[in-house]
Structure formats: structure tokens, C-alpha cells
Amino acid sequence: MPVTGLPAELIIRILSHTPIQTIISLSLTSLALHDLITANENTIYHAAAKFHGFVQTPQGSPASQALEREIRKCGMTGWLDDVRSWKELCRRHFLLEYSWTEKLGDCDLPVKFLWPSTLSRVYQFAIDRLEHTAICSSISGGLIVAAIDTGEQLWQLPSDYVARYAHIEHDHGFLIFPRGHDHLEVWRRSTDHFSPESHLPSWPHPSQIAVSPYAAATPEDDSLLPAELSDGDNFKPKLSTPLRGVYLPFALLPVPTRARVFCLAHPYLVAASETTKRAYIWDVTHATLIRMVDISMPSLRILDRTYSIDTRAGFSVICWTRTLAVYQGIAAEESPGSLPEVIFAMDWEHNQPAALRREPPRSSGVRFKDAERSKASGTTTEQPSYLQMGKTLW
DSSP: OOGGGSOHHHHHHHHTTSOHHHHHHHHHHOHHHHHHHHHTHHHHHHHHHHHTTSOOOOTTOOHHHHHHHHHHHTTTTOTTTTOOSHHHHHHHHHHHHHHHHTOOSSSOOOOOOOOOGGGTTEEEEEEETTTTEEEEEETTSOEEEEETTTOOEEEEEOTTTSOTTOOOEEETTEEEEEETTTEEEEEEEHHHHTOTTTOOOOBOOHHHHHTOSSOSOOTTOGGGTTOOOOSOGGGSOOSSSSSTTOEEEEEEEEOSSOOOEEEEETTEEEEEETTTTEEEEEETTTTEEEEEEEOOOTTSSOOOOEEEEEEETTEEEEEESSEEEEEESTTSOOOTTOOOEEEEEEETTTTEEOTTOOOOOOOOOGGGHHHHHHHHHTOOOOOOOHHHHHHHHO
């Protein structure tokens, strides 16, 4: 039975759960569906706007009133001033998405899902791009891993194990969060643990194993996959996808002194202490403390409470209550006593930079390689016209 043989109400209902690209394709390939979509344009594109998360319309709210409300909401920017239909509103959002991604046709628009109520009290989250999962800590304690595509809860650690307002770091499959003030927990993505190509020796603490859904295992011994160590269903990995979103205990790192802030930039884990004015650097893949460096700066006011640290591409930024400093060479395998170079420092209390400011070295990061290659060859990449895209797709 062809789709066009179905009742119109059922077809419209089906289209309300269909991406915009598919609706346009159906309209272009079937005359009957084109007529149906045109006759019910506002209803169908209103549903598409909700499907992609462009708008949030309360239940029972008329489509016309909802459209006016969305236009007024963006009144200060003016980019929806001449919108008169839901199709046009979808087109504007569609082009806006691709203006950010600088692509057309080879990536999907975001789709909004209703996540479980357990994620309603999220404090921090990290995205695992490989497994398409969100790792979330909670303001009430605990840690949850959920699938981005469906919102399904894949795994969790209990609220009496992960502290309230826990800071989390994730990079290359390693998950870091604090235990009290004197330890950092290291967990690793189970898919990496059970893969012979990426398996690493681990040193889990018994208290970590006690809350883990898997026993300590090696790639050669898959009889322990999965080993159900808890009677609670929430702690067991799903049998349909037994590894996705599940993390295994890797190590428990003792911190020499209280370190409130830490950052993971694989393979380095950097923690800053306001007590000793030192930064501690671990090689997280071997769970080894490799370096301690002095981060005090006599030229500035007394450093007080540390609030944040970030380490990327050889540079580290540490922020205190009224002081910010950029270091070069903190996360580097040098002698334990060597000092990192301070390339910029700012005392916010006096609202002026310190005298030690100098021009940082030019970066040779990946993001500049394509531009340099084009410049050397004398070629340039012409950016597509989004107005032309709109005419082509709509």
C-alpha cells in the first residue's frame, strides 16, 4: 500500500516526527505529498520546529499564537521580523545552523529529546564524542552517563559515592572526579579497557571496584564481561549495548595537598594547590605523578583561593580570586624542579597587567594548517552563499 493511500491525518502525524530535510525531499518527489504538505504547511512545519528544538510550544497553544510569540521573543535582533509562516521560521533556523557549521547536506540538524528526570539536577557535564554520551555530575551527588541520541540512562555512580557539585573532566576516554580533598578518581571508558589495542594496566582501589558494574578484567578474559556486581538495575550496563557509556575504575590518585581545581589534557592531569602554591602533574595513562612546579608569583599580590585551571596546547591558565596567570610549560616532562614560564599575568584588584607580560610564541596548531597550505599554494576556498543554499533547499 503506498503512503499516499493512508489517511491524511495519519500522514501528517508521521511527518510531525520527520526531519525537515525529509519533508522537503518528499515534497519534491511526490506530487500527492507535495499537495498535502502545501495544504497543511503551518501544521507540518510547526511540528518540525518543535521536532528540531527550534521552539518550545506549550501543549494546547494555537500554532498562530505560538508563531507570534517566537517572533516577539527575537524582536531585538530583528532576524525574524518578516517571518509570516512556520515554514519560513524553520528555513531561518535551518540556515542559521549551517552558518555555524559551514556545511550543507552532510550533517544533521540537532534533534531535541526529553531526557530522564534524573538529569534535571545536573551540575556539570562532559561529552564523549566517540560514544555520543553525556557524563553528568549532580548538585545532589552522583554521576550519570546518558545516550545523547535517545536520552537513555546507560550507567551511574550513586550519590553517596560521588560528592555534590563534583567537578568532572573527560578526555580520550578518561574520566576524572574528586574524592574528598586528598584524592582524584580516575575511571576509563570500558570499550577501551576491553580492546586489546588500547588496553592499559590499571590500579583500581577496592572501594572503586565495589561500585563498578564490571570486575577487573583483561582483554584475554572476557568471561567477566559483564560481571554484575550489584543487584540494582540502575548499576548494570544494558545487555543490548553492554559497553557503551560504562566506565571502569582505573586508579585512585593521592594528592600531596589540597587541590581544589584540576584539568585533564590527555595524557596530563594537572591540579593546582592554593596551600603550597604548586601545580601537580600526572601522566594519567600510567597513574604516575611526574612533576611538581611552583606557581607562586612574588610580583603580584598574595595568591588566595584558586577557582579554575585549564591546560591546552602547552599553555596553562590558572585563575585565583583576583589574579590570573598564563604559564607555558607546566605540563611538560622536564626536571621536577624546573619552573614554568609565566607569559602573562593580571592582578584584577588593580586592573592592570604585571610587568612580566611578553608576546607569546606563535601557535602551529592544527586549525592553522589548512590556511597556511592554501596560502602557500596560492589557492583560496570560496565560502558558499547561504542565500543560494536557501533557494536550493527551500
